[in-house]
Amino acid sequence: MDRHEAQEILACYRRELDDAADPRFAEAFELARQDPALGRWLEDQTALDAALREQFRRIPVPANLRDTILARHPVNRRATARSTAWWRQPWLHAAVAGLAALAVVAGIWLANRPVAFDAYRREMAGLVSGEYEIDLKTNHFDEIRDFLATRGWPSDYALTPAIQGLEAEGVSVLHWRGRKVSLICLEAGEDEDLFLFVVDRSVFRDAPGLESPQFVTVGRMTTAAWSAGDKVYFLAGHADEQSLRRYL
Numbered sequence: 193m194d195r196h197e198a199q200e201i202l203a204c205y206r207r208e209l210d211d212a213a214d215p216r217f218a219e220a221f222e223l224a225r226q227d228p229a230l231g232r233w234l235e236d237q238t239a240l241d242a243a244l245r246e247q248f249r250r251i252p253v254p255a256n257l258r259d260t261i262l263a264r265h266p267v268n269r270r271a272t273a274r275s276t277a278w279w280r281q282p283w284l285h286a287a288v289a290g291l292a293a294l295a296v297v298a299g300i301w302l303a304n305r306p307v308a309f310d311a312y313r314r315e316m317a318g319l320v321s322g323e324y325e326i327d328l329k330t331n332h333f334d335e336i337r338d339f340l341a342t343r344g345w346p347s348d349y350a351l352t353p354a355i356q357g358l359e360a361e362g363v364s365v366l367h368w369r370g371r372k373v374s375l376i377c378l379e380a381g382e383d384e385d386l387f388l389f390v391v392d393r394s395v396f397r398d399a400p401g402l403e404s405p406q407f408v409t410v411g412r413m414t415t416a417a418w419s420a421g422d423k424v425y426f427l428a429g430h431a432d433e434q435s436l437r438r439y440l
Contacts, residue, residue: 195230198223202234232308307369309396309424313417315368317410317428320387326362326377336363336376346374349390349423354439358386371395380429386439389426399424405440407433416440 193201198220204210205217212221224230328339333356340347345365359379366373371391378386393399400406405418415428416436429436 193219193223195223195227198227198230199233203237232311236307307396309398309400309417312368312391312396313408313415313426314410316373316387316389316426317413317415319366320375320385320428321411321413325364327364329362331360333360336360339363340365340374345372346390346392346423349374349425350420351388352440355386355388358439361385380431380439384429384431386427386429386431389428391424391426393419393422393424396424405437407436 201216201220202224205212205220210217212218221234224234328336330336330339333351337347340363343365355378361377361379363377364375366375366389368391374390376388376390378388380386400417400419402419405416408415408417410428412430413428414431414433414436415426416433417424417426418440419425427436427439
Protein backbone atom coordinates (compact mmCIF):
# COMPACT_ATOMS: atom_id res chain seq x y z
CA MET A 193 0.00 0.00 0.00
CA ASP A 194 1.38 3.41 -0.97
CA ARG A 195 0.55 6.85 0.44
CA HIS A 196 -2.06 7.64 -2.22
CA GLU A 197 -3.96 4.42 -1.61
CA ALA A 198 -3.78 4.94 2.16
CA GLN A 199 -5.26 8.42 1.78
CA GLU A 200 -8.18 7.05 -0.25
CA ILE A 201 -8.87 4.43 2.42
CA LEU A 202 -8.51 6.79 5.37
CA ALA A 203 -10.69 9.41 3.69
CA CYS A 204 -13.55 6.89 3.92
CA TYR A 205 -12.94 6.11 7.60
CA ARG A 206 -15.57 7.33 10.07
CA ARG A 207 -14.58 6.99 13.70
CA GLU A 208 -18.13 6.44 14.99
CA LEU A 209 -19.07 3.87 12.35
CA ASP A 210 -15.99 2.01 11.13
CA ASP A 211 -13.72 -0.48 12.87
CA ALA A 212 -10.11 0.74 12.97
CA ALA A 213 -9.03 -2.89 13.40
CA ASP A 214 -10.35 -3.77 9.95
CA PRO A 215 -7.30 -5.05 8.01
CA ARG A 216 -7.44 -2.36 5.33
CA PHE A 217 -7.94 0.49 7.81
CA ALA A 218 -5.31 -0.97 10.14
CA GLU A 219 -2.71 -1.13 7.36
CA ALA A 220 -3.45 2.47 6.33
CA PHE A 221 -3.22 3.70 9.93
CA GLU A 222 0.10 1.90 10.37
CA LEU A 223 1.46 3.59 7.25
CA ALA A 224 0.29 6.97 8.64
CA ARG A 225 2.27 6.30 11.81
CA GLN A 226 5.40 5.62 9.75
CA ASP A 227 4.96 8.40 7.19
CA PRO A 228 5.11 11.92 8.77
CA ALA A 229 3.49 13.61 5.77
CA LEU A 230 0.62 11.12 5.71
CA GLY A 231 0.29 11.46 9.47
CA ARG A 232 -0.11 15.24 9.18
CA TRP A 233 -2.68 14.79 6.42
CA LEU A 234 -4.63 12.34 8.59
CA GLU A 235 -4.55 14.76 11.52
CA ASP A 236 -5.97 17.54 9.36
CA GLN A 237 -8.55 15.22 7.81
CA THR A 238 -9.73 14.00 11.21
CA ALA A 239 -10.09 17.56 12.49
CA LEU A 240 -12.08 18.57 9.41
CA ASP A 241 -14.40 15.55 9.74
CA ALA A 242 -15.07 16.44 13.37
CA ALA A 243 -15.87 20.04 12.49
CA LEU A 244 -18.22 19.00 9.69
CA ARG A 245 -20.02 16.47 11.92
CA GLU A 246 -20.60 19.17 14.51
CA GLN A 247 -22.02 21.56 11.93
CA PHE A 248 -24.31 18.86 10.49
CA ARG A 249 -25.67 18.20 13.97
CA ARG A 250 -26.62 21.86 14.23
CA ILE A 251 -28.80 21.83 11.08
CA PRO A 252 -32.42 21.83 12.34
CA VAL A 253 -34.51 18.82 11.28
CA PRO A 254 -38.15 19.75 10.53
CA ALA A 255 -40.60 18.07 12.90
CA ASN A 256 -42.72 16.80 9.99
CA LEU A 257 -39.83 15.58 7.84
CA ARG A 258 -40.73 11.87 8.19
CA ASP A 259 -44.40 12.44 7.32
CA THR A 260 -43.44 14.65 4.40
CA ILE A 261 -41.13 12.00 2.95
CA LEU A 262 -43.70 9.24 3.39
CA ALA A 263 -46.39 11.41 1.85
CA ARG A 264 -44.26 11.71 -1.28
CA HIS A 265 -44.00 7.93 -1.66
CA PRO A 266 -46.00 6.66 -4.68
CA VAL A 267 -48.13 4.41 -2.47
CA ASN A 268 -49.15 7.18 -0.11
CA ARG A 269 -49.17 10.18 -2.41
CA ARG A 270 -52.46 11.58 -3.59
CA ALA A 271 -51.36 14.02 -6.20
CA THR A 272 -53.65 16.86 -7.10
CA ALA A 273 -53.32 19.69 -9.50
CA ARG A 274 -52.84 22.01 -6.57
CA SER A 275 -50.12 19.95 -4.85
CA THR A 276 -47.04 21.94 -3.93
CA ALA A 277 -43.91 20.79 -5.76
CA TRP A 278 -41.49 19.02 -3.42
CA TRP A 279 -38.70 21.46 -4.21
CA ARG A 280 -40.86 24.34 -2.94
CA GLN A 281 -41.38 22.86 0.50
CA PRO A 282 -40.21 25.15 3.37
CA TRP A 283 -38.31 22.32 5.05
CA LEU A 284 -36.22 21.82 1.94
CA HIS A 285 -35.35 25.52 1.80
CA ALA A 286 -34.21 25.33 5.41
CA ALA A 287 -32.05 22.29 4.69
CA VAL A 288 -30.46 23.93 1.64
CA ALA A 289 -29.76 27.07 3.65
CA GLY A 290 -28.22 24.93 6.38
CA LEU A 291 -25.94 23.15 3.91
CA ALA A 292 -24.88 26.45 2.37
CA ALA A 293 -24.04 27.79 5.81
CA LEU A 294 -22.11 24.59 6.51
CA ALA A 295 -20.03 25.07 3.37
CA VAL A 296 -19.20 28.63 4.42
CA VAL A 297 -18.28 27.54 7.94
CA ALA A 298 -16.09 24.73 6.62
CA GLY A 299 -14.30 27.12 4.27
CA ILE A 300 -13.67 29.65 7.03
CA TRP A 301 -12.49 26.90 9.36
CA LEU A 302 -10.04 25.54 6.80
CA ALA A 303 -8.65 29.00 6.06
CA ASN A 304 -8.16 29.99 9.69
CA ARG A 305 -7.14 26.87 11.60
CA PRO A 306 -3.52 26.82 12.74
CA VAL A 307 -1.19 24.65 10.64
CA ALA A 308 2.14 22.95 11.23
CA PHE A 309 5.19 25.17 10.74
CA ASP A 310 7.20 22.38 9.11
CA ALA A 311 4.85 22.32 6.11
CA TYR A 312 5.33 26.08 5.67
CA ARG A 313 9.11 25.77 5.98
CA ARG A 314 9.34 23.05 3.34
CA GLU A 315 7.03 24.79 0.88
CA MET A 316 8.61 28.23 1.19
CA ALA A 317 12.14 26.82 0.83
CA GLY A 318 11.00 24.87 -2.21
CA LEU A 319 9.44 27.99 -3.70
CA VAL A 320 12.72 29.95 -3.82
CA SER A 321 15.03 27.02 -4.52
CA GLY A 322 14.22 27.37 -8.22
CA GLU A 323 12.62 30.03 -10.43
CA TYR A 324 10.44 32.56 -8.63
CA GLU A 325 8.64 35.81 -9.45
CA ILE A 326 9.20 39.28 -7.99
CA ASP A 327 6.13 41.53 -7.93
CA LEU A 328 8.11 44.72 -7.36
CA LYS A 329 11.80 45.17 -8.14
CA THR A 330 13.39 47.85 -5.99
CA ASN A 331 16.50 48.50 -3.93
CA HIS A 332 14.64 50.56 -1.32
CA PHE A 333 13.23 48.97 1.83
CA ASP A 334 10.76 51.83 2.28
CA GLU A 335 9.21 51.13 -1.11
CA ILE A 336 8.93 47.45 -0.21
CA ARG A 337 7.10 48.23 3.04
CA ASP A 338 4.75 50.69 1.31
CA PHE A 339 4.03 48.17 -1.45
CA LEU A 340 3.03 45.54 1.12
CA ALA A 341 1.02 47.92 3.30
CA THR A 342 -1.12 49.23 0.42
CA ARG A 343 -2.04 45.65 -0.51
CA GLY A 344 -2.81 44.46 3.00
CA TRP A 345 0.15 42.09 3.29
CA PRO A 346 2.33 41.82 6.44
CA SER A 347 4.30 45.09 6.51
CA ASP A 348 4.79 45.87 10.21
CA TYR A 349 7.88 43.66 10.46
CA ALA A 350 11.18 44.46 12.14
CA LEU A 351 14.40 43.75 10.23
CA THR A 352 17.63 42.91 12.02
CA PRO A 353 20.43 45.50 11.67
CA ALA A 354 22.43 43.03 9.57
CA ILE A 355 19.54 42.52 7.14
CA GLN A 356 18.98 46.27 6.91
CA GLY A 357 22.61 46.53 5.83
CA LEU A 358 21.98 44.31 2.80
CA GLU A 359 20.79 45.48 -0.59
CA ALA A 360 17.14 44.80 -1.37
CA GLU A 361 16.18 43.27 -4.71
CA GLY A 362 12.41 43.35 -4.50
CA VAL A 363 9.30 41.90 -2.93
CA SER A 364 6.55 39.39 -3.68
CA VAL A 365 3.11 38.92 -2.17
CA LEU A 366 2.28 35.25 -1.67
CA HIS A 367 -0.81 33.25 -0.84
CA TRP A 368 -0.13 30.14 1.23
CA ARG A 369 -3.14 28.02 2.22
CA GLY A 370 -5.29 31.11 2.44
CA ARG A 371 -2.72 33.13 4.37
CA LYS A 372 -0.84 36.25 3.28
CA VAL A 373 2.95 35.93 3.23
CA SER A 374 5.39 38.74 2.42
CA LEU A 375 8.59 37.69 0.64
CA ILE A 376 11.49 40.17 0.71
CA CYS A 377 14.31 39.32 -1.70
CA LEU A 378 17.84 40.36 -0.68
CA GLU A 379 21.31 40.51 -2.20
CA ALA A 380 23.98 39.31 0.26
CA GLY A 381 26.95 39.35 -2.06
CA GLU A 382 28.01 38.04 -5.42
CA ASP A 383 25.59 35.28 -6.48
CA GLU A 384 24.30 35.02 -2.90
CA ASP A 385 20.57 35.68 -2.64
CA LEU A 386 18.62 35.58 0.60
CA PHE A 387 14.88 35.31 1.01
CA LEU A 388 13.00 36.62 4.03
CA PHE A 389 9.40 35.47 4.54
CA VAL A 390 7.12 37.25 7.01
CA VAL A 391 3.74 35.93 8.16
CA ASP A 392 1.47 36.31 11.18
CA ARG A 393 2.45 34.10 14.11
CA SER A 394 -1.17 33.04 14.68
CA VAL A 395 -1.02 30.99 11.46
CA PHE A 396 0.92 28.20 13.18
CA ARG A 397 0.07 25.91 16.05
CA ASP A 398 3.80 25.33 16.65
CA ALA A 399 5.41 28.64 15.72
CA PRO A 400 9.18 28.99 16.35
CA GLY A 401 10.06 30.27 19.80
CA LEU A 402 11.17 33.75 20.73
CA GLU A 403 14.45 32.63 22.30
CA SER A 404 16.71 31.52 19.45
CA PRO A 405 16.36 30.78 15.70
CA GLN A 406 15.69 27.27 14.42
CA PHE A 407 18.18 26.19 11.75
CA VAL A 408 17.04 23.45 9.38
CA THR A 409 18.40 22.32 6.02
CA VAL A 410 15.69 21.84 3.39
CA GLY A 411 17.07 20.31 0.22
CA ARG A 412 19.94 22.58 -0.82
CA MET A 413 18.65 25.52 1.21
CA THR A 414 19.74 26.48 4.70
CA THR A 415 16.90 28.04 6.66
CA ALA A 416 16.49 29.95 9.92
CA ALA A 417 13.16 30.62 11.60
CA TRP A 418 12.26 32.73 14.61
CA SER A 419 9.39 34.68 16.14
CA ALA A 420 9.31 38.31 17.19
CA GLY A 421 6.15 39.98 18.41
CA ASP A 422 3.16 38.72 16.41
CA LYS A 423 5.25 37.75 13.36
CA VAL A 424 7.22 34.67 12.27
CA TYR A 425 10.36 35.31 10.25
CA PHE A 426 11.82 32.69 7.92
CA LEU A 427 15.17 33.30 6.23
CA ALA A 428 16.39 30.98 3.47
CA GLY A 429 19.52 30.92 1.33
CA HIS A 430 22.14 28.67 -0.23
CA ALA A 431 24.77 29.71 2.32
CA ASP A 432 25.71 27.48 5.25
CA GLU A 433 24.40 27.94 8.79
CA GLN A 434 27.39 29.93 9.96
CA SER A 435 26.96 32.43 7.11
CA LEU A 436 23.22 32.72 7.76
CA ARG A 437 23.78 33.50 11.43
CA ARG A 438 25.53 36.72 10.48
CA TYR A 439 22.21 38.24 9.44
CA LEU A 440 20.27 37.43 12.61
